[in-house]
Every structure is written in C-alpha cells, then in structure tokens.
Amino acid sequence: MKRRTTIIISITLSMIIALIVVVTTARPAYVQNDWTEPFPAFRIAGNLYYVGSRGLASYLITTPQGHILINSDLEANVPMIRTSVESLGFKFSDIKILLISHAHYDHCAGSAAIKQLTGAKYMVMEGDVDVVESGGKSDFQYGNDPTQLYPATKVDRVLHDGDHVKLGDATLTARLTPGHTKGCTTWTMRVNDGSKMRVVIVGSPNVNPGYKLVGNTVYPSITEDFEKTFRVLKSLPVDYFLGAHGSYFDLESKYRRFKSGELVFFDPKGYKNFVDDREQAFRMELNKQKGTSKVAD
Numbered sequence: 001m002k003r004r005t006t007i008i009i010s011i012t013l014s015m016i017i018a019l020i021v022v023v024t025t026a027r028p029a030y031v032q033n034d035w036t037e038p039f040p041a042f043r044i045a046g047n048l049y050y051v052g053s054r055g056l057a058s059y060l061i062t063t064p065q066g067h068i069l070i071n072s073d074l075e076a077n078v079p080m081i082r083t084s085v086e087s088l089g090f091k092f093s094d095i096k097i098l099l100i101s102h103a104h105y106d107h108c109a110g111s112a113a114i115k116q117l118t119g120a121k122y123m124v125m126e127g128d129v130d131v132v133e134s135g136g137k138s139d140f141q142y143g144n145d146p147t148q149l150y151p152a153t154k155v156d157r158v159l160h161d162g163d164h165v166k167l168g169d170a171t172l173t174a175r176l177t178p179g180h181t182k183g184c185t186t187w188t189m190r191v192n193d194g195s196k197m198r199v200v201i202v203g204s205p206n207v208n209p210g211y212k213l214v215g216n217t218v219y220p221s222i223t224e225d226f227e228k229t230f231r232v233l234k235s236l237p238v239d240y241f242l243g244a245h246g247s248y249f250d251l252e253s254k255y256r257r258f259k260s261g262e263l264v265f266f267d268p269k270g271y272k273n274f275v276d277d278r279e280q281a282f283r284m285e286l287n288k289q290k291g292t293s294k295v296a297d
C-alpha cells in the first residue's frame, strides 16, 4: 500500500513537472492587444491608403497596373488586411508587390500567406533578406526565440539603399535605416493627388529592450548603423509623417481629427519631434551601456 502511494505521488509529480515544461516552452508569440484589433481602412491622400490594424500599420499604394502593399503583419492579420483592401473597392489579388518596414514578425509574418494568395513579388532590403528567408532564425537578437519565428518566405528582389520600386505611376524609394534590424527600411514617395506631397513611412528607429549597442559580436556595426539611421531620417524632406506602427505618428488621435476634415497627416513638426525623441532615447541607452561596459571591464 505504501509503495503504491509512493508510485502515485511520483507519477503525479512527474505529470506536474511535464505540465510546467509544456507551459513554459509552448509560450505563444508576444502579441500586443491592439496589433490584431481591426481599424477602419481609409485614404490618406491620393493613391495612398491605410489598411493596417489599430497597432500594426500597413499601406496600400494603388495604380491602374496593380497595387503595392507595405507590411504583411502577423499571420492572423492577413484576412483583416484583405477585408480592408476590399472595403476600399480594390481587389486583394491585384497586389503585385509586397514590401516590409523590417524583418520582425509583427511586420512580415504574414508575407508567405500574402505571396501565396496574390502571387505578389516580395522585395526586401539586403540586410533583412536572409532573416525573412530563414523565417526569423538568422535575426541577430531574436533568432533563437521560437516565439518570434514565422514561415520562411522567399525574396524575389533584393533591395539596396536608394533603390526605386516602380509599378504603374507609383515610385517608392527604399532608404536603408538600419540598427533596429540590419535591413530596416524607411519608405519615401510622393502622392499622386496633384500636391505631390512627400511621404515618409519610418521603418523603426527603436533600440529594443535587450539590444546590445556596445561589444555586440553578432551585430558589430549596430551603433554605427543607428547613427546612420538618425542621419538619414534627419535629412529626409517630409510632408506626410507615417510609420510601421500607428503609435509612431499618433494614428488614433489623428484619425479622429482626420474624420472631421483636418489635414492631420501633414506633420513635418511631429516627424521632427519623433526623430529627435528617438535619437535622444538611443543616446541615453548608448551612454548607459558604455558606462556599464566600463564597470564590467
């Protein structure tokens, strides 16, 4: 009887341990609430439309020869992007070119599905190509974190800084703004509404928690790359300020004002404030890490 109790206890214990292991290893990808929350699709200006969710920005650039989509977002967001595109009266299958802001799962996990559904050509900046083609495994920071991986996606055209992406009457310019990822891309274009306003869609200037700016052996040029990014971002002429997340340019409050007819996305001052704020955050983190590394030495 005593032996039986011991066996039951040890079985129960091993079951509890197994459960703990399953719970801790099967941790789902981090998904912020607003990333998967629908947001109304709308025309920003001319042939440029917002088709993202509340938290993850996607843009549709339409032309008579087909459309360009920037950011496929999470796999779960693909049906939502499709609904947004169709709600504007466009065909999802007319998307001919797929671009991204950078190779993190919140902007590119849905790319394989969108390529399959539309046959779009996937065009990605050089430093991010191996990352998306490995499904995130070659990312310098998150490659070993299974929660940040996504379906590997073949790139059809490798982009370099200053390259143009053309379709119909639309021309976008890819500006390399690295650091956040090695191929992080800021997209610029002019809207075709007669005003020829200059649009900037910021890739990301953010130093994520855990990023090693000093002595990063996996990404030795990370600090120089962030420096380059701030030089590029400060040099860009900007009328319309947009970005990879709505939070960069205050999408929600701007959208409310936009609905009442204000030209809110025209915001050179908001852009300058954002870039200055992000540069200050980068310098603070760099100084902090330099201080820490001195102590460690």
Ligand SMILES: [Zn+2]
Pocket: 102, 104, 180, 204
């Ligand atoms: Zn990112």
